[in-house]
Amino acid sequence: MKKKLWLIFGPALCAGMLLLLFLGSPFLTKIKYSKKTLQQAASSQAANVFKGGALKQQAFSGQYVPFFGSSELSRFDPLHPSILAAKYHRPYQPFLLGTAGTQSLSHYFSMQPANASLQGKKAVFIISPQWFVKQGCDKNAFGYYYSNLQVVDFILQTKDAPATRYAAKRVLSLTDISDQWLKKALEAKAKGQKLDWATKNYLIYKKHELTHEDVMFSNLKIKNRTKLIQKKTALLPDKYNLASLDQTAKTLGQKHTSGNPFEVSHTFWNKKLKDNYQRLKGKQAAFDYTQSVEFADFELVLQQFKQNKMQVLFVIPPVNAKWMAYTGLSAAMLQRFNQKITYQLKTQGFNNICDLSTNYQKYYMQDTIHLGWRGWLALDQQVKPFMAQTYQVPKYHLHAYFYSQKWQNLSGKQIEQLK
Amino acid sequence: MPNLQPYQNPTYFVWLIGGLIPLMIGLLRGKRWRLYETGLSLAFLLLTFGAEKYHQGLALVAYVIFEVALLYLYLHYRQKHNSGWIFTAAVALAIAPLVMVKLTPFIFGKASLLGFLGISYLTFKVVGIVMEIRDGAIKELKFFELVHFILFFPTISSGPIDRYRRFLSDYQTVVSKDEYLEMLEKGVHNIFLGFLYKFILAYLFGTVWLPQVGHLALAHGGFSWWLVLYMYVYAMDLFFDFAGYSLFAVGISYFMGVKTPINFNKPFLAPNIKEFWNRWHMSLSFWFRDYIYMRFVFFVMKNKLLQDRILISQVGYLVLFLIMGFWHGLTWYYIVYGLYHALAIIICDMWLRFKKKHRLPHNKATKALGVVITFNTVCLSFLIFSGFLDKLFF
Numbered sequence: 001m002k003k004k005l006w007l008i009f010g011p012a013l014c015a016g017m018l019l020l021l022f023l024g025s026p027f028l029t030k031i032k033y034s035k036k037t038l039q040q041a042a043s044s045q046a047a048n049v050f051k052g053g054a055l056k057q058q059a060f061s062g063q064y065v066p067f068f069g070s071s072e073l074s075r076f077d078p079l080h081p082s083i084l085a086a087k088y089h090r091p092y093q094p095f096l097l098g099t100a101g102t103q104s105l106s107h108y109f110s111m112q113p114a115n116a117s118l119q120g121k122k123a124v125f126i127i128s129p130q131w132f133v134k135q136g137c138d139k140n141a142f143g144y145y146y147s148n149l150q151v152v153d154f155i156l157q158t159k160d161a162p163a164t165r166y167a168a169k170r171v172l173s174l175t176d177i178s179d180q181w182l183k184k185a186l187e188a189k190a191k192g193q194k195l196d197w198a199t200k201n202y203l204i205y206k207k208h209e210l211t212h213e214d215v216m217f218s219n220l221k222i223k224n225r226t227k228l229i230q231k232k233t234a235l236l237p238d239k240y241n242l243a244s245l246d247q248t249a250k251t252l253g254q255k256h257t258s259g260n261p262f263e264v265s266h267t268f269w270n271k272k273l274k275d276n277y278q279r280l281k282g283k284q285a286a287f288d289y290t291q292s293v294e295f296a297d298f299e300l301v302l303q304q305f306k307q308n309k310m311q312v313l314f315v316i317p318p319v320n321a322k323w324m325a326y327t328g329l330s331a332a333m334l335q336r337f338n339q340k341i342t343y344q345l346k347t348q349g350f351n352n353i354c355d356l357s358t359n360y361q362k363y364y365m366q367d368t369i370h371l372g373w374r375g376w377l378a379l380d381q382q383v384k385p386f387m388a389q390t391y392q393v394p395k396y397h398l399h400a401y402f403y404s405q406k407w408q409n410l411s412g413k414q415i416e417q418l419k
Numbered sequence: 420m421p422n423l424q425p426y427q428n429p430t431y432f433v434w435l436i437g438g439l440i441p442l443m444i445g446l447l448r449g450k451r452w453r454l455y456e457t458g459l460s461l462a463f464l465l466l467t468f469g470a471e472k473y474h475q476g477l478a479l480v481a482y483v484i485f486e487v488a489l490l491y492l493y494l495h496y497r498q499k500h501n502s503g504w505i506f507t508a509a510v511a512l513a514i515a516p517l518v519m520v521k522l523t524p525f526i527f528g529k530a531s532l533l534g535f536l537g538i539s540y541l542t543f544k545v546v547g548i549v550m551e552i553r554d555g556a557i558k559e560l561k562f563f564e565l566v567h568f569i570l571f572f573p574t575i576s577s578g579p580i581d582r583y584r585r586f587l588s589d590y591q592t593v594v595s596k597d598e599y600l601e602m603l604e605k606g607v608h609n610i611f612l613g614f615l616y617k618f619i620l621a622y623l624f625g626t627v628w629l630p631q632v633g634h635l636a637l638a639h640g641g642f643s644w645w646l647v648l649y650m651y652v653y654a655m656d657l658f659f660d661f662a663g664y665s666l667f668a669v670g671i672s673y674f675m676g677v678k679t680p681i682n683f684n685k686p687f688l689a690p691n692i693k694e695f696w697n698r699w700h701m702s703l704s705f706w707f708r709d710y711i712y713m714r715f716v717f718f719v720m721k722n723k724l725l726q727d728r729i730l731i732s733q734v735g736y737l738v739l740f741l742i743m744g745f746w747h748g749l750t751w752y753y754i755v756y757g758l759y760h761a762l763a764i765i766i767c768d769m770w771l772r773f774k775k776k777h778r779l780p781h782n783k784a785t786k787a788l789g790v791v792i793t794f795n796t797v798c799l800s801f802l803i804f805s806g807f808l809d810k811l812f813f
Contacts, residue, residue: 001447001596008604012611 023212024205031215033058036226043082043229044222045074045099050106051147052218053113053211056095060117064095065387068107068301069126071100072317072370076228077256078235079249079376081124081383087233088240092387094124101141103131104297105170109146111304112153113214118308120391124383125301126315129289129337129357130369136294142174148182149210152203155185160192162400163303166296182206242381249373253363262322268367277326285328289337290411295344299402302348306396313352313386314345315379321360323368336415343418344407349396354382422470424536425576426617426667431466432610438462439674443603446676451593456675463572468535475535482516482538483569486545487562489513490552494560497552506553513549517542525749537576539746541569543706548583550710557583564590571679573671577664579682579702589677602673609670617663625656637811646811650802657801658687661700680705687797690789692760692767695797712739732768737761747804756804763796 022028031054033041041055042064049055060066067073067081073096076083081094097110107125111118131137151171158164168190177183185199195203235252237244257263264273305312316338319329338357345353356364356371356378366372371379401407423431438459445452468476493509516533523531548565551557568586594602629652636645665682672679686699696704712735718724725731737758744757774781802808 001600004600005603008600008607012607 023209026208029208029211029215030054033219037219037222038062038064039093039226040222040224041219042093042095043225045096046222047099047145048218048220049222050097050099050102050110050145051150052214053149053153054215055218056097056114057117059095060114060121063091063093065092065121066097066118066123067094067126068123069096069098069315070102070128070131072126072128074099075366075370075372075376076225076232077252077366077373077376078232079245079252079373079380080232081376081380083229083232083236084376084380086229087236090384090387092122101138102145103128103137103141104294104301105137105167105174106142106145108167108297108300108304109150109154109171111301111308112150112157115153115157115304115308118310120309120393121311122387122391123305123310123312124315124386125312126317126371127298127341128317128369129319129334132289132292132294132337132341134288134292136292136297137174139174146171146175147210148177148179148206149214151177151182151186152207152210155182155189155195156200156203156207158189160189162403163300165190165192166403167300170297179206242377245377246374249377250363253373256366257363262320262326262368263362264320264323264365264367265372272367280327282326282328284324285330287329288333288411290333290340290415291409293408295340295408296403298341298344299398302345302350302396302402303398305350306394306398309393311352311391311394312350313354313382314350315354315382316341316357317369317371317375318357318359318364320365320368336412339418340410340415343415344402348398348402349394352386354379422472423466425467425572426613426664434466435463435671439671443674446593446599447596449593449596451590451676457567460567460570460572464570464575467572467575472536474532478533478535482533482535482541483566485516486513486541486569487565490545490548490560490565493549494552494557497555498558501553506549509549510546513545514542521746521748540574540576540578540580543578543580543703544569544583547580547706547710550714551583561587571672571677573675574668574679577661577668578700579665579668579680580706581677581679581702585680586677594676599676602676602678606670606673609666609673613663613666613670615663616659616666621656621660621663624652625660628652629656633807636807640811646802646807649807650798653805653807654798654801657805658683687794688790689793690786691771691793692763692796693771695793696760696764699797707739707743711742712736715739729768729772733765736764740764750806750809752803752806752809756800759800759803763800 033055038055038059041049042059056066082096084090085093098107102110154167158167168186171177172183172186172190177186181199181202185195185203188195188199235248237248253263256265259266260269260273262269262273262277319334323329324331334357338355342353342355345351356375359375359378361374363373364371364375364378366375423434425431442452442456442459445455464479465476468479489509489512493505496505517538520531520534520538523529523534548557548560564587565583567590568581568583571581571586574581629649632645632649632652636643636649639645662683669679669681680702682701682703684698684701686695689695689698715735715738716731719731719734725734740757740761741754742757743760744754747753747756773779779785
């Protein structure tokens with residue numbers, strides 16, 4: 001009977017074993033994506049691109065430059081960085097990383113599978129003050145952009161350090177990892193313990209398996225925005241000229257924001273505000289973006305930038321002034337947030353800061369908190385020269401202090417006294 | 420709790436095979452571990468009808484209670500009396516939930532709360548039992564086995580449609596070791612062929628090509644070669660998707676020591692349309708043949724409603740395929756699909772009689788021609804069935 005059973009199930013078992021062996025092997029883990037695929041991925045903001053590695057690696061090894069951010073990146077008006085870069089044939093092309101819900105910690109982990117290709121790259125990082133609420137990123141949002149590949153790479157690449165332990169603990173507190181072996185490895189990392197031989201080999205096997213999965217599937221289902229981008233470039237003047245671009249931005253802004261009290265785009269007004277803005281009057285007076293675990297998560301991002309020797313332009317966007325006045329969001333609080341984050345950046349050597357936070361002109365914002373027409377153009381005024389500079393190896397010096405509870409909770413007067 | 424639809428993805432198979440191993444060891448040792456089997460069935464039903472689909476699960480429970488009660492009541496009645504009216508009423512009641520579920524979207528514009536995945540196939544099984552109780556072929560019902568038959572999870576979502584007496588004889592006995600080994604072999608073969616059909620070929624035809632071809636056909640509008648291509652691609656998708664699913668259902672049944680009947684037997688190689696229906700979705704067409712066509716023919720002959728035998732069979736086909744059309748749904752293209760097939764089979768019958776009478780040649784070439792004609796006739800019917808023409812013309 002045994003022989004007969006073997007004849008029946010043997011081939012299937014062998015096929016299964018071969019498949020597992022192949023998935024776990026280091027062979028065929030690289031694939032060359034077409035130019036078109038890369039182009040689509042760069043503007044797709046797709047979750048599987050964000051979670052994976054293969055597409056990012058190839059893109060960053062070429063002319064693509066990461067633009068880290070969140071929901072503002074999906075505001076595709078004609079002055080959006082991707083569209084300006086396409087229209088005026090810039091030597092760099094933005095690769096959008098992030099969409100609604102991606103905050104510092106997600107960005108830190110999203111870089112893990114692509115670190116090798118990020119060495120010595122330039123990048124733009126748009127900081128949203130709204131990330132810096134008390135608890136930092138939302139559990140569900142983090143879970144949505146989390147992938148095992150990111151964490152396996154993180155475990156295999158990082159050495160024991162306060163930053164490493166902090167990052168491991170944060171992941172454990174935010175997601176429930178179903179792979180128990182991986183979870184144990186991460187717990188060991190959080191405690192600063194060494195991995196045993198078997199775990200290490202399991203993780204290497206897992207890395208190959210997840211990489212195969214990534215290579216085969218991460219280019220599926222990416223939103224194709226190339227046509228949209230083509231269409232929008234037609235609305236821009238043929239020659240790059242600041243005055244005429246500003247005029248275009250004004251005209252478009254006016255056209256899209258007329259007829260509502262906050263000068264937000266029609267779509268946003270109709271979808272999000274029209275029916276419930278009255279309930280929000282004065283409701284944001286107590287909002288505080290100065291005390292948050294996000295400051296420590298953000299430090300992880302800086303740490304990774306340092307390790308990758310990246311030159312990064314940080315952007316601090318403003319909030320719609322009319323909306324602020326209506327909801328009671330405190331300008332003084334935003335000012336303190338600005339001071340605190342600037343301090344964290346500058347004291348550690350991150351000096352490229354594009355601070356738009358006090359720009360309250362018309363048509364700067366597409367809606368309540370997201371950059372639009374003239375805001376994008378103002379950003380471009382800094383991105384363009386930043387990208388044109390020749391790359392210099394940056395000198396950063398990080399302080400573990402920025403992971404501390406003390407720094408996370410620093411507020412009020414204490415911030416004003418920072419030098 | 421996770422929710423997995425039957426044979427949806429590799430994860431389902433991993434869980435399924437894992438769950439079946441103890442059962443298979445039992446069967447190899449000549450034992451059917453009923454308790455384990457019941458637990459496994461419940462677990463997989465919960466996997467399909469639990470979590471976010473719990474409302475379907477509740478509908479399923481209510482449905483089974485209703486139908487089982489109906490079967491027992493009718494059996495109880497039938498042991499003493501045999502009125503045709505009560506029989507008709509029993510059938511009507513048995514199909515009532517299905518009819519309601521099918522009609523609700525047309526009347527109220529939304530899906531019925533009574534609906535659940537596979538309600539049609541469960542109803543076919545139940546109606547079959549009612550008919551056989553009437554015939555006196557089923558004289559007693561075993562509660563546990565009956566529920567197990569209705570809820571047999573490998574075939575719950577889309578058949579094949581088994582018969583109660585056949586299922587019972589499998590379920591009550593344990594096959595010999597040699598025979599079981601043979602079943603295992605067939606099971607593995609079926610499941611792997613199913614992988615090829617459903618996860619590779621149906622994916623290629625249905626997910627990759629069909630939307631592209633459909634888009635081009637719509638862009639062109641009216642009649643175009645894209646439409647012709649769409650017809651073939653759709654037919655291939657329909658076959659590989661459904662045949663793949665059926666192979667899984669049969670394969671898994673075999674692992675469980677139950678010889679669920681096969682559903683497809685190279686239908687596209689059928690030399691004529693009559694033969695096609697003996698090879699396509701067989702458990703359904705045999706169900707329609709036995710419980711609708713045959714009964715209709717006997718009824719007409721017994722009551723002498725019609726004399727001409729040929730005419731009787733022609734009307735019988737019309738009834739059969741119209742009911743099948745209505746069962747698919749209340750849209751013009753399903754009903755036209757039914758009429759089309761009735762017509763095709765009537766013409767086929769006429770041709771066969773003509774051929775016999777005039778002793779026309781029958782050889783490989785004529786057979787090949789028959790296959791080609793049948794294949795194209797069927798593909799055209801599937802194009803009607805797909806509803807694509809509805810999008811194209813209206």
